[in-house]
Amino acid sequence: MLEFDQVSVAFGRREGTPLALDHVGFHVMPDRSLGVIGDSGAGKTTLCRVATGLVRPVSGRVLLEGADLTGARRADWRKARRHIGLVFQDAQGSFNPMRPVMDGISMPLLSYNDLGAAELRRAVGAAMEQVGLHPSQMTRYPHEFSGGQIQRLAIARALTTRPRLLLLDEPVSALDVSIRAQILNLLVDLAASLRLTYVVISSDPAVVHYLTADTLVLFAGRVVEAAPTRTLFARPLHPYTTSLLALRDPEVALRGGGLSQSGAAATAPSAGCRFAGICTLERSECQKVPPELWPIGEERRVRCHARREVADQKAREGADA
Amino acid sequence: MTALLEVSGLTVRFGSPAGEVHAVEDVSLSVGAGESMGIVGESGSGKTVTCMSLSWLLPSPPARYVGGRIVFKGEDLRPREERKLRHVRGRGIGIIFQNARLSFDPAYRFGAQIAEVLRAHLDAPWKALRPEAIRTLRECNVADAESVLRKYPHEVSGGVAQRVSIALALLIRPDLLVADEPTTSLDLLSQIEVLALLERLRRETGLALILVSHDLSVVRRIADRVIIMYAGRIVEEGPAGEIFASPKHPYTQGLLASALQRREGEHLYELPGTPPDLAALPPGCSFRPRCPHAFARCETMPELLPVGAGRAARCHLLDPSVPHG
Amino acid sequence: MSAAGATTAHPAVPAAPRSATRQALAAFLRDRMAVIGLVVLLLALLAAIFAPLLSPYDPTMGDDDAILVPPLSMGHLLGTDMQGRDLLARILFGARLAFPEAIIPVAVAAAAGLVLGLIGGFYHRAVGEVVMRVLDVLFAIPMVLLAIAIAAALGSGLPTVILSMAIVITPYIARVVATTTSQLRSATFVEAARVSGFGDLRILRREILTHVIPAVVVYSTTNMGAMVVFAAGFGFLGLGAQPPTPDWGAMIADGMRSLDDAPWVSTVPGVAIVIIALAFNYVGDGLRVALDPRLRTRL
Numbered sequence: 001m002l003e004f005d006q007v008s009v010a011f012g013r014r015e016g017t018p019l020a021l022d023h024v025g026f027h028v029m030p031d032r033s034l035g036v037i038g039d040s041g042a043g044k045t046t047l048c049r050v051a052t053g054l055v056r057p058v059s060g061r062v063l064l065e066g067a068d069l070t071g072a073r074r075a076d077w078r079k080a081r082r083h084i085g086l087v088f089q090d091a092q093g094s095f096n097p098m099r100p101v102m103d104g105i106s107m108p109l110l111s112y113n114d115l116g117a118a119e120l121r122r123a124v125g126a127a128m129e130q131v132g133l134h135p136s137q138m139t140r141y142p143h144e145f146s147g148g149q150i151q152r153l154a155i156a157r158a159l160t161t162r163p164r165l166l167l168l169d170e171p172v173s174a175l176d177v178s179i180r181a182q183i184l185n186l187l188v189d190l191a192a193s194l195r196l197t198y199v200v201i202s203s204d205p206a207v208v209h210y211l212t213a214d215t216l217v218l219f220a221g222r223v224v225e226a227a228p229t230r231t232l233f234a235r236p237l238h239p240y241t242t243s244l245l246a247l248r249d250p251e252v253a254l255r256g257g258g259l260s261q262s263g264a265a266a267t268a269p270s271a272g273c274r275f276a277g278i279c280t281l282e283r284s285e286c287q288k289v290p291p292e293l294w295p296i297g298e299e300r301r302v303r304c305h306a307r308r309e310v311a312d313q314k315a316r317e318g319a320d321a
Numbered sequence: 322m323t324a325l326l327e328v329s330g331l332t333v334r335f336g337s338p339a340g341e342v343h344a345v346e347d348v349s350l351s352v353g354a355g356e357s358m359g360i361v362g363e364s365g366s367g368k369t370v371t372c373m374s375l376s377w378l379l380p381s382p383p384a385r386y387v388g389g390r391i392v393f394k395g396e397d398l399r400p401r402e403e404r405k406l407r408h409v410r411g412r413g414i415g416i417i418f419q420n421a422r423l424s425f426d427p428a429y430r431f432g433a434q435i436a437e438v439l440r441a442h443l444d445a446p447w448k449a450l451r452p453e454a455i456r457t458l459r460e461c462n463v464a465d466a467e468s469v470l471r472k473y474p475h476e477v478s479g480g481v482a483q484r485v486s487i488a489l490a491l492l493i494r495p496d497l498l499v500a501d502e503p504t505t506s507l508d509l510l511s512q513i514e515v516l517a518l519l520e521r522l523r524r525e526t527g528l529a530l531i532l533v534s535h536d537l538s539v540v541r542r543i544a545d546r547v548i549i550m551y552a553g554r555i556v557e558e559g560p561a562g563e564i565f566a567s568p569k570h571p572y573t574q575g576l577l578a579s580a581l582q583r584r585e586g587e588h589l590y591e592l593p594g595t596p597p598d599l600a601a602l603p604p605g606c607s608f609r610p611r612c613p614h615a616f617a618r619c620e621t622m623p624e625l626l627p628v629g630a631g632r633a634a635r636c637h638l639l640d641p642s643v644p645h646g
Numbered sequence: 647m648s649a650a651g652a653t654t655a656h657p658a659v660p661a662a663p664r665s666a667t668r669q670a671l672a673a674f675l676r677d678r679m680a681v682i683g684l685v686v687l688l689l690a691l692l693a694a695i696f697a698p699l700l701s702p703y704d705p706t707m708g709d710d711d712a713i714l715v716p717p718l719s720m721g722h723l724l725g726t727d728m729q730g731r732d733l734l735a736r737i738l739f740g741a742r743l744a745f746p747e748a749i750i751p752v753a754v755a756a757a758a759g760l761v762l763g764l765i766g767g768f769y770h771r772a773v774g775e776v777v778m779r780v781l782d783v784l785f786a787i788p789m790v791l792l793a794i795a796i797a798a799a800l801g802s803g804l805p806t807v808i809l810s811m812a813i814v815i816t817p818y819i820a821r822v823v824a825t826t827t828s829q830l831r832s833a834t835f836v837e838a839a840r841v842s843g844f845g846d847l848r849i850l851r852r853e854i855l856t857h858v859i860p861a862v863v864v865y866s867t868t869n870m871g872a873m874v875v876f877a878a879g880f881g882f883l884g885l886g887a888q889p890p891t892p893d894w895g896a897m898i899a900d901g902m903r904s905l906d907d908a909p910w911v912s913t914v915p916g917v918a919i920v921i922i923a924l925a926f927n928y929v930g931d932g933l934r935v936a937l938d939p940r941l942r943t944r945l
Contacts, residue, residue, distance in 0.1 A: 038509075039508040039509050052841050054841065074845075078843045081841055081843050086841045088834055088837070090834045093835060094838040095835055095838075096835045096853050097835075097940055098857055098860070098939055100666070107838065107839055107842035108842040108843065139665075141939040143939070148595060177535055177537075177576060178576060178579065178592040178595075179592075179595065180579065181590060181591045182591050182593075184589055185588050203509075210589065240509075243513060244509050247513065248538045259510070
């Protein structure tokens with residue numbers, strides 16, 4: 001449904017500015033939701049922006065339902081956006097505070113359909129009910145809603161054009177812990193009843209674990225690991241992934257293979273791997289040669305010298321057998 | 322061991338156009354030297370107000386200190402004794418805030434601000450203190466400490482600012498460090514480092530720590546004892562391991578159940594409803610509207626009663642003297 | 647679907663809330679000073695319109711027998727000036743100048759400022775830059791000198807005053823609009839509008855204007871108070887309506903000579919100016935709260 005092919009996006013317009021996304025590639029297949037976890041740099045939100053055509057990559061291709069939209073004109077993107085829903089990270093901010101939420105929710109409808117006022121209200125009401133809110137609230141203003149309700153409204157808006165793909169940027173991070181479960185359950189229900197596929201971006205791995213079938217791990221704009229979600233969480237390979245998961249889950253920490261806890265700040269650039277100097281699996285080449293994203297088996301990719309050896313070894317064993 | 326800090330019956334209210342907000346009601350806690358305590362709660366639980374009240378920091382008005390006694394190192398701290406309090410703030414009780422960058426003045430470089438604070442507390446000239454400051458910054462994993470001193474707060478990342486604020490708090494050598502959501506807005510690597518730093522400091526210097534967070538996993542790693550707050554009151558407290566292993570209060574149970582899931586596809590346990598409006602609390606137990614086990618007795622506020630060694634919970638279900646079907 | 651999400655954090659939902667206009671009206675009416683201000687303005691406006699009927703005397707006709715009569719005297723409620731002209735009459739007729747002088751320049755400036763500001767704020771490249779430079783030029787023009795220059799060309803009078811003030815106020819309004827627009831360009835809800843497929847014009851109309859228009863209305867209304875004072879200043883300098891037409895500012899100037907013996911000649915128009923200016927200000931304040939949904943639904 002959605003494919004990124006070696007997409008790179010720069011932060012600024014001048015030459016030499018750092019990359020927000022660095023040769024990122026993935027496929028999203030129907031009914032297999034994708035999760036994106038990693039540090040909270042600009043990379044993850046930029047991904048959403050590129051996928052909806054708000055930002056153009058400096059290299060690589062963006063394909064929606066097989067169509068290459070990378071350099072497409074505004075009009076073409078406009079047509080394509082009908083099939084993607086986007087739920088913004090700042091749900092409260094994504095509604096115009098001066099207008100009742102009804103106006104915000106009906107935006108996609110107004111854009112793509114020619115509906116009369118009554119029909120519009122009915123459609124908005126239906127969308128609200130779908131996410132568990134009462135249609136009578138549609139005349140209220142955004143600031144009158146709680147965090148959880150605004151999140152639901154944002155989801156309702158994204159669903160009005162009946163897209164099959166929904167991009168969710170940090171859908172629950174702004175919410176109280178006790179409300180998160182409500183929203184996550186809602187998303188699971190909607191995926192089942194409306195046959196939705198999600199791309200979920202979250203700094204909380206548990207969210208991704210709950211909602212997705214495949215996961216991508218980003219660091220500094222690069223993919224450092226990609227694997228089916230269950231596999232990733234059961235056996236993370238990349239040290240960064242291991243440490244990320246270990247923060248929440250002490251059991252992962254016990255198994256080792258993560259980043260070391262002390263040492264200088266990791267973002268000091270070196271010629272080799274970004275984690276050289278703080279990695280427990282470090283080898284001699286890690287300081288000098290940057291690792292590439294190597295496939296491990298059929299479903300996984302890892303950007304790590306140490307893990308690659310494991311993969312090669314397994315491949316050799318497989319060839320021998 | 323006498324407690325380093327002992328708080329009893331702290332009650333803080335705020336006036337607001339919507340009515341009086343009961344931010345903190347009758348909170349008592351004690352922290353011993355070298356101990357670490359975690360305070361868990363969501364927005365509106367009162368955890369931040371409690372933190373800020375430990376050295377009577379909140380400007381009053383709009384805050385009203387309706388009641389409470391704070392004893393630090395054996396001395397009774399009164400809200401209005403500014404001179405004594407100034408001594409305690411920083412040197413006795415240090416605080417680091419959630420958005421570290423905002424707790425610095427954006428118009429001055431780090432070096433100047435650190436110098437100013439140190440001069441106020443340690444009574445020594447900057448020249449003498451500078452090497453130590455740099456050393457502490459390095460220990461806090463601030464890379465390139467010298468150049469950081471010359472930078473302005475907006476020129477560094479949140480993680481670096483957080484580490485500088487920890488370093489600053491440590492330079493004054495407090496007995497107790499209060500950290501309000503220290504890792505919440507940080508990226509992974511910074512989180513790892515800050516937590517590791519705090520753990521190491523506790524080991525090496527016997528620093529007492531109060532860590533406030535809504536993130537259970539962070540609290541779990543560091544805290545010896547945990548306090549769970551809801552709607553301004555303590556609803557459960559006890560040793561961290563025990564609370565996480567077998568929570569007694571329905572709110573704690575719900576929180577843990579909905580946060581620590583690993584199954585996919587199934588529904589998460591949902592705590593229904595939303596946290597209450599502190600200006601319009603329902604009568605009786607504040608958690609009643611959301612509690613799956615609420616019964617008739619819950620119309621009166623339960624007391625905080627012991628439920629095991631070193632544990633306490635505020636729930637009628639756990640009160641043996643209350644009959645419930 | 648769990649009903650849990652359906653309950654709001656607020657107390658019981660009342661029947662469907664009223665429309666935006668009625669909410670705004672209700673919020674405005676709650677502000678006592680704003681209502682008083684509005685009433686004062688309406689009364690003053692009526693008085694100005696019906697001046698010929700209400701006024702006991704001809705404002706331009708002097709009465710040699712009634713020179714410098716103090717207020718509250720028989721037949722002259724507000725007294726007379728040194729030519730024996732009744733001050734009440736002159737105030738009433740002067741209002742017929744004061745209102746246009748307050749309202750028209752601001753209305754013109756608001757319209758021009760809106761267009762310029764939207765362009766300047768929304769388009770950051772070529773077109774927007776050009777507009778901002780034009781505004782910079784307008785900013786640099788000092789109002790009184792401009793008025794003198796225009797008066798040299800068109801002669802003193804109402805059109806001169808109105809034109810000068812309109813030109814000088816336009817960049818201020820434009821700047822407010824441009825800053826707001828510029829900030830909103832990158833607002834999340836504008837991005838959301840783009841993702842929903844809206845084009846530039848639609849975004850300007852639906853999302854940006856809803857922020858900008860209330861700001862302009864409030865800014866303009868409050869400025870009208872200032873306009874009354876400025877216009878009086880022009881009158882004082884002799885650039886406004888020429889005698890014998892009563893102009894509040896000119897009246898103050900006239901009364902300067904007899905300030906010691908007959909302070910009321912200057913004070914009466916002065917008080918009128920203050921009252922009208924204050925009334926505009928209070929109305930502006932009330933509008934500020936009434937037009938922003940965030941401010942008006944707070945308890």
